[in-house]
Amino acid sequence: MNAARSELRASLLTPTGRGAVAVVALTGPNAADVVARHFTAASGKSQSLSLGRIRFGCWRANAANLETIGEELVVCRTGDDDFEIHCHGGVAASAAILDGLRADGATICEWPEWLALREPDPIVVEARTALAKARTQRTAAILLDQLQGALSRAIEAVRRPSADGELDGAREAAEALLRRAALGRRLVEPFRVVLTGRPNVGKSSLINALVGYRRAVVYDEPGTTRDVVTATTALDGWPVEFSDTAGIREARDPLESAGIAAARRRLAEADLVLVVFDRSQAWTADDANLFAEHPDAIVVHNKCDLPAMEAARPSGLAVSAVGNIGLDELMQAIVQRLVPNPPAPGDAVPFTERQMELIRGLV
Numbered sequence: 001m002n003a004a005r006s007e008l009r010a011s012l013l014t015p016t017g018r019g020a021v022a023v024v025a026l027t028g029p030n031a032a033d034v035v036a037r038h039f040t041a042a043s044g045k046s047q048s049l050s051l052g053r054i055r056f057g058c059w060r061a062n063a064a065n066l067e068t069i070g071e072e073l074v075v076c077r078t079g080d081d082d083f084e085i086h087c088h089g090g091v092a093a094s095a096a097i098l099d100g101l102r103a104d105g106a107t108i109c110e111w112p113e114w115l116a117l118r119e120p121d122p123i124v125v126e127a128r129t130a131l132a133k134a135r136t137q138r139t140a141a142i143l144l145d146q147l148q149g150a151l152s153r154a155i156e157a158v159r160r161p162s163a164d165g166e167l168d169g170a171r172e173a174a175e176a177l178l179r180r181a182a183l184g185r186r187l188v189e190p191f192r193v194v195l196t197g198r199p200n201v202g203k204s205s206l207i208n209a210l211v212g213y214r215r216a217v218v219y220d221e222p223g224t225t226r227d228v229v230t231a232t233t234a235l236d237g238w239p240v241e242f243s244d245t246a247g248i249r250e251a252r253d254p255l256e257s258a259g260i261a262a263a264r265r266r267l268a269e270a271d272l273v274l275v276v277f278d279r280s281q282a283w284t285a286d287d288a289n290l291f292a293e294h295p296d297a298i299v300v301h302n303k304c305d306l307p308a309m310e311a312a313r314p315s316g317l318a319v320s321a322v323g324n325i326g327l328d329e330l331m332q333a334i335v336q337r338l339v340p341n342p343p344a345p346g347d348a349v350p351f352t353e354r355q356m357e358l359i360r361g362l363v
């Protein structure tokens with residue numbers, strides 16, 4: 001038994017918040033004695049819980065006070081030193097049990113930490129932790145592949161040639177894996193797509209059209225959006241967070257100026273920028289500056305339902321946020337830029353910084 005397991009630990013295994021049933025796990029050398037102090041089986045049998053048996057009974061959170069009325073619940077011994085307590089799913093029930101176990105000397109830990117105590121493979125722990133946070137089926141399927149060994153096998157395929165002195169082969173395999181890192185970082189957190197453009201070009205309208213509901217305020221008054229407004233959706237199974245930002249211009253007041261500063265911060269952290277122009281208006285020096293500022297952006301010429309103002313403009317996608325024109329093409333372009341080479345089923349994808357460091361360290 002490793003040092004961490006020689007200590008009494010308890011953890012809430014179900015998500016925090018209300019549910020039908022909550023599960024508290026207890027593990028440690030004297031776990032059976034601790035359970036016996038709190039739990040009385042309904043059958044009245046006093047013998048200790050045998051392995052794999054599920055017992056219904058009464059749990060007194062405060063074991064020292066025999067006067068208190070206990071809670072009816074189910075206890076299962078899942079290992080010699082391991083128990084699961086299945087109680088009412090409200091927040092209070094599991095909190096009372098954990099408080100009682102803490103009073104008995106148990107250390108309360110988060111479930112990934114609890115999992116790490118019993119699972120020797122850190123990739124499995126990381127995959128299970130990430131799976132609980134995955135937002136789409138597509139990202140969950142990729143994480144499931146890693147849980148089932150895709151990444152471990154790929155890391156082994158780097159380690160083996162590296163150990164045999166075949167450095168070129170190892171380096172190639174490592175580089176192929178690390179090319180997937182950008183996607184791996186977005187399996188739990190969404191891709192960040194930020195819209196920018198001059199005031200009134202239709203950024204907020206475009207966000208609403210892309211996510212399919214009215215999230216951002218639209219108004220025919222330049223300088224309407226002052227704060228960064230986000231809306232999260234899935235495009236082709238990839239989680240994407242769109243940020244609507246204040247239109248970029250010489251600010252008219254301190255509030256607008258704060259909005260523009262927030263927009264610039266958000267732009268700096270973006271995975272992808274959409275720079276939006278109003279095709280029905282003349283092409284201005286400000287437009288040209290914005291275009292030059294974001295050389296990697298997708299260029300969107302909005303309001304294509306209106307007559308176009310003749311001007312030499314950079315090429316881009318013609319769309320209409322209010323007329324619902326060109327939005328499918330825009331979404332496809334976004335997906336193509338965010339995930340140019342989607343992994344095939346079973347492909348390895350590193351998804352934590354620890355894994356990426358490990359791969360870099362092998363070559």
Ligand SMILES: Nc1nc2c(ncn2[C@@H]2O[C@H](COP(=O)(O)OP(=O)(O)OP(=O)(O)O)[C@@H](O)[C@H]2O)c(=O)[nH]1
Pocket residue numbers: 197198199200201202203204205206217218219220221222223224225226245246247248302303304305306319320321322323
């Ligand atoms: N005809 C037409 N009007 C549009 C289109 N998109 C937006 N508008 C209108 O343009 C005006 C400004 O739209 P917003 O979405 O608020 O523009 P914005 O870029 O967010 O503006 P700021 O928040 O001020 O920077 C509104 O009256 C919209 O209805 C479009 O595709 N076609």
Ligand SMILES: [Mg+2]
Pocket residue numbers: 203204205216217218224225244245247
């Ligand atoms: Mg706006």
